[in-house]
Amino acid sequence: MIIYEFKCKGKEKQYRAIDETIRTSQFIQNKCLRYWMDNKKIGRYDLNKYCAVLAQEFPFADELNSMARQSAAERSWSAISRFYDNCKKKIKGKKGFPKFKKNCRSVEYKTSGWQLSPNRKAITFRDKKGIGTLKLKGTYDLNYYDIKQIKRVRLVRRADGYYAQFAIDEAARCGGSPRCSDCRVDVRIETQPTKKAVGLDLGLNHFIADSNGNLELSPKFYRKAEKQLNRANRKKSKKFSKERKKAKARQSNNYRKARNRYARKHLKVSRQRKEYCKKLAYSVVHSNDVIVYEDLNVKGMIKNRHLSKSISDAGWSTFRQWLEYFGYKYGKITIAVPPYNTSQNCSNCGKKVKKSLSTRTHVCGHCNYVEDRDINASINILRLGLSTLGHSGTHAWGETPSWAIGVNLSSNGDSLNQESPEF
Template sequence: MAKVFRYRLRPTKAQVTKLNEQLELCRWVYNETLAMRKNAFEQEGRSVSYFESKRMLPIWKESKPELRSVYSQVLQDVVLRVNLAFKAFFRRVQSGEKPGYPRFKGKNRYDSISYPQSGFSIDGDKLWLSKIGDIKFKLHRPIEGFVKRLTIHRSATNKWYVSFLVEESIDHVIEPSDKVVGIDVGITNFAVLSNGEFIENPRFLLADEGMLKKAQSKRDKLPKGSQERNKANKSVNHLYERIANRREDFAQQLSHMLVTSYGIICFEDLNIKNMTQNHNLAKSILDASWNKLVQYTSYKAVEAGRKVVLVNPLNTSQMCSCCGQTVKKDLSVRVHSCPYCGLSMDRDLNAAKNILRLGLQSVAKA
């Protein structure tokens, strides 16, 4: 199983300068590759392959010698990223989605480089990178398994991180559990468990929205390109980063609790993209980040020997969990009252029980 281990880098000022220079050179290669493929299609009506693009790297190094200061496989990975962007573009065209043609990267818009196979080594809390040297990183947990790929990322607040893609990571199988649970995610409550437990929605964006709007308003009043605006923009980025970190921590801790406690965990297979078409609820849905919880619970379950089941969300809120009859109700109705069997309970708890039932049925058929 593939797994990613992420750590905070501690580069020196000289190393930060070198990393930023490499990002700019990679951005140049990305834009040059994109321009070549775009021009070939518009002027000659042909597509340029990944291998044809890659053959341009030695030629570009002759005209732009500073490219030699970047490890060769890092530059090849940049060309691969352009190729993947075009593949995704053509896939969206074929499926009838809004295609979104690959874009050129503006200054400071290219923020990561990858070492796909080699050019790096790890010695305790030091990371050696070809063309850069030794960089310290905060080894807050051991790296388990064989590192196949390494990515250096610069955040919007100019913090540096390293991510290791590891294959064949050690499984952390825990004591078997015969406990099962169905989980209904929502906005009023972040999640309701079929055992009657309610998990409050932390609403991280709403909590900081006032400060965020104030910081954005202050930034937007300042002249573009000025030092004052750049400083104000850093304050906005810090707020966004804090919100993202809190969401991440919340999802990680909740998913850990679920995997530790239950042998079978059932979620609805929600289409978040379609749900956010409702502009009245889009902000709250995205703030809740339900997909993070499902994603983290799923990979932790595989590692721990648990099972995550995704069920069809159709009518889970409308069906009575006691008698199975359909009881139509608007989203504003928060209590499920069944006129057929007399069951009365919280709407989301009723849905969680239905999700559990459907999940167990799915497991039994498998």
């Protein structure tokens, strides 16, 4: 699935209609969740049928496209099925019981309820919500794809405006199998081999240290913008009225403007981190044929209250997702290896040299080898990855990587250590 994103341009009346559509989708999603909680042995198709009951009972729900209502029900079922899977796998701790949504930011249409203009530069939503025609601003060209290949259209609200996302299926033009060469969307590009392999060690001071001795400093976008973020947050808090909250009244327009300014600053930091990881992953993939990296348990590492902010600011998961995506696109080999003892073992003699996190230089007492701690670890990572080539388990734990196709990357692997967002 390929995801293309465009910014939507319209009038203020249309934006309010989009907000109402998102609220309706959230209402249906919460109603389906309540229906599941009140009735036993409810399945996915039962929730889809319940959408028709909601449309008859609530006029504003009937104004939403029928497939958009089904998509909202599928979101509820996605949370329910994830809860069931966690219970079957007996995951430790909380199993992720589904929660009611309070602030949804998107609504999803399927193959009906919308229509693209002949030049594919505008989209018209044809349900009774009154969104109308929105102009699409972006660099992608939808004329390359058939309308039948667009399986989903999602409207997303962000701090700086509204966006439309198009999910393009790989094999939908003729309704055949993905092997059909006439309708398959293939993003793979052939490149000249570089005959190079590299190992990458991810860190906080240095974002990556490779086995060739190169160090890339961590940009620390959040740390640099933290003062501005805190200042904007204080200004937002000063305009918040506790009396209005107690009276369940709407906050002032000044508060809403301050909250939007605060959200825009966070959005800027997020986009900076994403673009940095994207460009760095692109450079690494084009410079090497084999890339070996650590399969870090980021979800578990951020539980460390002393390092959670720095780990979240680093963006290791984002870098890994783009690295695996570009590796798939350009035909390069990406290998994730377990990180255990890669920093402790000597890359020269293989002996274990214990050291704390504060010790940044590797000094081996057995062979007198001296090297930067991160570079020593990257050499061990490369050696460990090359030892798995030619075997069935070329990735960490013998599993497939979480590469995905598109702007919003989705998980395609089974790794328990990597959390990837889904479309």
